[in-house]
Amino acid sequence: MESKVIVITSGKGGVGKTTTTANLGMGLAEKGYRVCLVDADIGLRNLDVVMGLENRIVYDLVDVVEGHCRLRQALIKDKRNENLYLLPAAQTRDKDAVQPDQMKALCQELKEQFNYVLVDSPAGIERGFKNAIAGADESIIVTTPEVSAVRDADRIIGLLEASEIYEPKLVINRLRPDMVRKGDMMDIDDVIEILAIPLLGVVPDDEAIIVSTNKGEPAVTDKNSRAGQAYRNIVRRITGEEVPLMDFSSQGFIEKLRRLMGGR
Amino acid sequence: MGALIDFVNKIFAKENGSKDQAKERLRLVLLHDRTALSPELLIALKEELIQVLSKYMEIDEDGLEVTLDRADNAVALVANIPVKSVRRS
Numbered sequence A: 001m002e003s004k005v006i007v008i009t010s011g012k013g014g015v016g017k018t019t020t021t022a023n024l025g026m027g028l029a030e031k032g033y034r035v036c037l038v039d040a041d042i043g044l045r046n047l048d049v050v051m052g053l054e055n056r057i058v059y060d061l062v063d064v065v066e067g068h069c070r071l072r073q074a075l076i077k078d079k080r081n082e083n084l085y086l087l088p089a090a091q092t093r094d095k096d097a098v099q100p101d102q103m104k105a106l107c108q109e110l111k112e113q114f115n116y117v118l119v120d121s122p123a124g125i126e127r128g129f130k131n132a133i134a135g136a137d138e139s140i141i142v143t144t145p146e147v148s149a150v151r152d153a154d155r156i157i158g159l160l161e162a163s164e165i166y167e168p169k170l171v172i173n174r175l176r177p178d179m180v181r182k183g184d185m186m187d188i189d190d191v192i193e194i195l196a197i198p199l200l201g202v203v204p205d206d207e208a209i210i211v212s213t214n215k216g217e218p219a220v221t222d223k224n225s226r227a228g229q230a231y232r233n234i235v236r237r238i239t240g241e242e243v244p245l246m247d248f249s250s251q252g253f254i255e256k257l258r259r260l261m262g263g264r
Numbered sequence B: 001m002g003a004l005i006d007f008v009n010k011i012f013a014k015e016n017g018s019k020d021q022a023k024e025r026l027r028l029v030l031l032h033d034r035t036a037l038s039p040e041l042l043i044a045l046k047e048e049l050i051q052v053l054s055k056y057m058e059i060d061e062d063g064l065e066v067t068l069d070r071a072d073n074a075v076a077l078v079a080n081i082p083v084k085s086v087r088r089s
């Protein structure tokens, strides 16, 4: 297969880019693909803790770019899946330590060794964002169904187009079916209608995400988590399968029932 | 079961929850965001306008003004073009 560099970006901060990168990376690796996660959020590294790999870091992305180490010395092998690697961001440097051209070259080099290179972009539209998209072939835009997040997503879609990264795919994160039912949250169709890009998937708001982040184990491996199921579906869509959207309409009720019965 | 719950929910739902406001506000704010013209584009637009208009009339190039006017729920391109004389055909 042809290798792909996919950037996960959003404009607005805190909407779930890092969570999405970690889950899709783990999910793709579980399917047998060779995957490298790149944390492009230089100065605010997070992907390592979400993946539970923070104790293994020796070198980072800036070390590679500046020639302090070889690329393979900086790659951290996941402890659960041998197909999965992480290139961590530098924590004590800032975004100006890397140039878009260097990111492009780095992504090219990673493409030779991996099937999927997923780049976790920082929030914003400045240098860090420009670095993150520099080597990308494709993009995934994460948004929540809220006014400010959708507005920022729209801006990012324009900027990606200007950088000749066409056809971004949309992930709507933290959907609350109960609020949608009450008419207090935009639904999936509302957001697609506004942004007018193809939908890759919808991830419900789920406590399991917080629990899994606490443990450093992406929810995609948790068979009982709704968000995990949503991420497994997205993984299958990325690999070309057609997977219908999961049914959110009954979620509130089943969840209530589950809670009533005292189980998860 | 889910369908029934949905149905009951719809009956009791407030006529228009806050999502309608969210949608309408987004529609307007994006209308404005998406029509933001960069200075370079504006200059290019002016130059082409002058070229086209000059075929038909003599205009005062220095007095030419082109702006995007943002009313509450619409955006209009407003051009103020002083005409010196109209060419006879």
Ligand SMILES: Nc1ncnc2c1ncn2[C@@H]1O[C@H](COP(=O)(O)OP(=O)(O)OP(=O)(O)O)[C@@H](O)[C@H]1O
Binding pocket: A010, A012, A013, A014, A015, A016, A017, A018, A019, A020, A041, A046, A121, A122, A123, A173, A174, A175, A203, A204, A205, A206, A207, A209, A210, A213, A227
């Ligand atoms: N589907 C979800 N359900 C519940 N909580 C979620 C969900 N997705 C993300 N979160 C939580 O939201 C917070 C922000 O997520 P995350 O760090 O992935 O966002 P980000 O876009 O990478 O943020 P930043 O812009 O700061 O890099 C985290 O605490 C995460 O656990």
Ligand SMILES: [Mg+2]
Binding pocket: A017, A018, A019, A041, A046, A120, A121, A122
């Ligand atoms: Mg992040």
